[in-house]
Amino acid sequence: MQAPVAADHGHTSSTGISNTKLAMWVYLGSDCLLFGSLISTYLLLRHRSVGGPTAEELFDIPFTSVSTFVLLMSSLTMVLAVSALMRHDVRLNRIWLGTTAMLGAVFIGGQVYEFTTFYREGLGYTTNIFGSAFYTLTAFHGVHVTVGIVMLMSLLGMSFRGNLGPERSETVETIGLYWHFVDIVWIIIFTVVYLIP
Amino acid sequence: MNLRNSGRGKALLLVPLVLALGACATDAPLDTLDPKGPEADAIQNLVVPVFAIAAVVFVLVEFGVLFLAIKFRQRKGDDDSLPVQHHGNFKLEIGWTILPALVLAGVGAASVFTLFDLADTPADAQDVTVIGQQWWWEYRYDVDGDGEDDIITANDLVIPVGQPIALTIESRDVIHSFWIPALNGKRDAVPGRAQPLTIEADEPGVYRGQCSEFCGLSHAYMRMRVVALEPADYQTWQENQLTDAQVPEEELAKQGLEQFRTSCSACHLVSGPGGNADLYKGAAQVSGAAPNLTHLASRGVFAGSIFDLWLDTNFNEEVDTEEIGKIFNVADMKKWLRNAPAEKPMYPQGERGMPNLQLDDAQIDALIAYLKTLE
């Protein structure tokens, strides 16, 4: 979480990868097991509900596909943000960072909308075992996206204070790693939760 | 001083000691190394050679360490020169990687064979459903095979000798574990699952067991027994279990029946005219069950098998089947009926276990008179 301000001075590290970036990789490895456990839990429990409503009755695949697409696009804009900074284009970097954060926010908005709709249709957190598993898994992902948005906004803040020059492109890249990871996890969740019946 | 390293001698003797003790301990009714049926025998036949191999390795390593420590100690008068600097030996390393792996592969193969043997249920096995709940065991027998349980009993699991019994182990609340060490290993009773376990007793007798998965407050007090009977005795037992309770003739016992119907119908069922089937609507317990008392007096123990229901006429602390029906354990039953939670840790305020029913002496005497008739 300290990543936004942590930068290395181009010191030679033993592996050639900076400490912050290596730490991010290690953390993401750990996060794989977090989502792995959550997804396994969901897979084990989703068909064990005693009463409805079930996934089939609730899911609106076209809607979620759109928000999935939005999140995927944010990975593209994240790449553009990093490459802009590497090309010393601070202005474009700001634009792409802002766009990425905005796309992330749209995705979160979609999730909030989806949750409220499901809740109105009768699926509370405690209604059945599918409800508990579904909301927990997707909310954990949502929290990850939200943290990502906060980090992007901090980058943007640093940029406007003049603290995010090309020498910091690795910081942006590291946050980018996190962002791509969260996107990939969503692809898995979308497939497992929404697409596989 | 180094010789005193054999302070570990105590531990050193441990493995053979364990084997010896296990083999001869007659005062240990839960002994795991004293099999009394074919399933437990299969485990024993596997365990003994494994212990033997372990003992050999144990002796080699422990004496090896001791030997090295003594042999290569820095002695008085040794010069300050360095010993020979070995860095390793590739062949040796490979050797002591492969050799243990081969031994373990052998042990592994033997385990897997035994494992699959034990998992097979013999075709002629008799089915009994075993259900755990806080903190006692229920047994259900479907005698005529119509899918409905005809005998429902508790604490004592009665089986015929020489007959494999296919248990289906279930739970009504938390995880318990059904374990009669003399007859087979344990199997957890997991709520929502039906788990198989086969047991068989070679000889008639009483085999003790205890719930062995931690199940809350009274885990230590959740005991059970298997009573193995000769086939003819078993037949008699079964016929008796299929009968209903009749209205008792003795006056005090009649009062007891009324008392039972008033005080106990929230949880316990006695079927038949001398019971409370008209009042019983399932037990007011988290598990939804309390022991069925229709044939209480035919059992050897009560209250999760922590008390003997019949006193032992030979005073050897183990109620035999012949003693059932002779001397009723009035003292313990009185304590139990006066204030059950004082005798066994329970949580009646959360509908887990029997509450203090606030009965007076006369009521308790009447109840006991009635309970005695439930043969």
Add this chain to the structure above:
Amino acid sequence: MAIIERPSDTLALPPGAGVARAPLGVFSRPRAKTGWRSWVATVDHKKIGIMYGASSLFFLVIGGIEALAIRAQLAAPGQKLLSAGLYNQVFTMHGVTMIFLVVMPMGAAFMNYLMPLQIGARDVAFPRLNALSFWTFIFGGIFLNTSWFLGGGADGGWFAYAPNTGVIFSPSHGMDFYAIGLQITGIASLVGGVNLVVTVLNMRAPGMTMMKLPVFTWMSLVTQVLLVFAVPVISVALFLLTFDRLFGANFFNVQQGADPLLWEHLFWIFGHPEVYILILPAFGIVSEIIPVFSRKPIFGYPFMVFSGIAIGFMGWGVWAHHMFASGLGPISVAAFSVSTMFIAVPTGVKILNWMATLWGGKITFTTPLLFSIGLVAMFTIGGLSGVTHAVAPADTQQTDTYYIVAHFHYVIFGGALFGFLGGFYFWWPKVFGYFLNDKLGKVHFWLTMVGFNLAFGPMHILGLQGMNRRIQTYRDGYGFNFWNLVATVGAFIIALSVLVFFVNIVRSKRAADLLPPPGPDPWDGRSLEWSVPSPTPEHNFDDDPLVVHFDDWWHRKYQADETGRVVKVHEPEEIAMIGDGSRAHLPAPSYWPIVMATAFPLIGYGLIFNLAISFVGAVVLVGSMVGWALEPSDDEDQPPHGHHDEGGDGDDGDHVAVSLEGNEVTVGG
């Protein structure tokens, strides 16, 4: 006890360092080199290591008192010293305390203190995160133990099998404290794990390739990798339990279709790697001690390393051996039974390599060596009983009996704790600058050895006689009486041995001034920590050590003479780095880690009692994140020393300035 000041003259402070700047107007930059302020704000891996050690000993006393209460209750049949409810809380908290608050932080103490020294670094990769790990851990531990005063401790066992941990079956707040408390210590472990993994991989001194790392550092790396991957699994399990208990979710609600085996799987997927997390650091310690006192290099170094890695990998494929009685079906049981047997192979390799290291040595029997040999001997017993319950059919007779209790105490006490106690005696002079008394140390060792075997040896017998675990009492007439009494006597002898250890610490400290100081290298050591003065100066190394060999420090002292005989060519005092810190650039202390760590227990109490407290916690968390982010990790008011400002923009990286410029860095493998 271990909070002992080191001389403050190691870092040449410019006189009158000026008025401290307050970056946010909240805290002035901590500057104290001594006193309690120097400890709460420290980011020095050595101080943090010492605090880990001190807290683990503190919790050892708490967990030990719980153990004595258990043994007192079980000394004779039918006792009523502890009620069933209290007994369940005591044995649960004994397990939780000993595993999460004693053995894990004790390992962390050694890893924090030694690993940077052994790789030739000035600190860990993220010093402030390191402080955050420690404070989060200690607050998590305190949080867990406050449950005693807030309605009772957890009563579902450390393994907390569902659904016995649900609100219906465990209505007190104990399990809430368990779930949230372990979540908090999990955060500490995860942050620490990421930090130390990066440290080993990235902060090695020039020439320190992976295959020149000391075995202890290697085992620490494996341990931390295991932590990084195991902690999220238990985190998920604990989240599910917390959500069930506090928000009415249905994860373990059988009426709603839940399967209780979900918890068992999640718990043991974490729980089995956890076993190796406990033991591997001790294996590392013993692998350092035995060569030093045998005056020989470790036998088969690459095999020691790879067997450790193999244990780390295989540790992920054996978890279901905790569930052989759970009804997994014969195929899974067979697979896990066989995989469990084969994990004995790399462990056996380690034991044989230690024995081969002793072979042909010139062994001096110091206290550290006695504890190390004790580990080899005692762990072997635990390992062998482990193989007997890898045999799945046999395990159905053994699991959940005292045989298992005997097994894991031989592994964790006879293994991990023996190793750590040896480590205390071994590195005490390095850390504090004085020796622990060797005579008292030997008394400590023999008392531990005798008490340990009396306490846990008989449990093998009790288990095979069918005595179940986790029972509040047992009945007369089951053959349990005698050995239980013996075990209780043993437990009190262990308590006495711990007392002797504490007496030794106090007396040795008092006697320290009268004795000659230990010098940089009192034991004729092999790894880099012995190349610096004792106690270690704040900056560790004057200059980055240049590493040529495995056991580099030893090779600097010993070389072959013209006849080819290896002889001592330098005394350690001649070649040790004497402690001129003027070229060192150290990360500045910070209050933010401890402030941020307070947020976690606040959030925890709030979830249990009143969400308003959680809100305060959340504000503290967010506030301290902002404060942390805005605080440069270097103190600008402190003029940087030395040569390292050539590329300097405004330093706010969370890094340690290790000057590697001009040196070729080899990436090993």
